[in-house]
Amino acid sequence: MSGWEGSDRRARLPANWPAIRRRILRRDAHRCTARTVYDERCSEPATDVDHIEPGDDHRDANLRSVCEWHHRRKSGREGAAARAAVWRRNQSKYRRSEAHPGLV
Template identity: 55%
Template sequence: MSWHGSSRRSRLPADWPVRRLSVLKRDGFQRRAILRDTGARCTAPATDVDHIVPGDDHDPANLQALRRWHHAGKSSPEGAAARRRWVSR
């Protein structure tokens, strides 16, 4: 994920590293979501922690473990939509 031009990192809570590790442990270091094609959980290791609902709700209930590839695929369209909203102001 590119952080260039984003204020996202500065909006993370000071204890983000602790929250991140806690979520990864809670989710067994695996992607939390169920795969649509098999109905099973992805067994590849999760490396990232993602906000389920975009924004600044850092509650563990709004966080999930994801593989980097899945995180990028989810975050890219969310970022594009945010940029479109910002530009249309």
């Protein structure tokens, strides 16, 4: 199953997204701007344009070029965090507010 399945993310991109994407890739010389664990710039070619801060802010300052690996890694972390937040929210519905009778 694709990570985009069931997502409305692409529908929320502006109509001129292809032009924005080309501009950002050109600005970053088609190189991934992500940093490695050694604080060096990734040496892979950029294939994707990533929103630095999640949301619908499509200004150039919030966009960067990244390779597929770094984009999947970041998107995966964000997706896992969102799923964990939903799980915690759902679990709180089923918690008892009073102490268990055997622990009193």
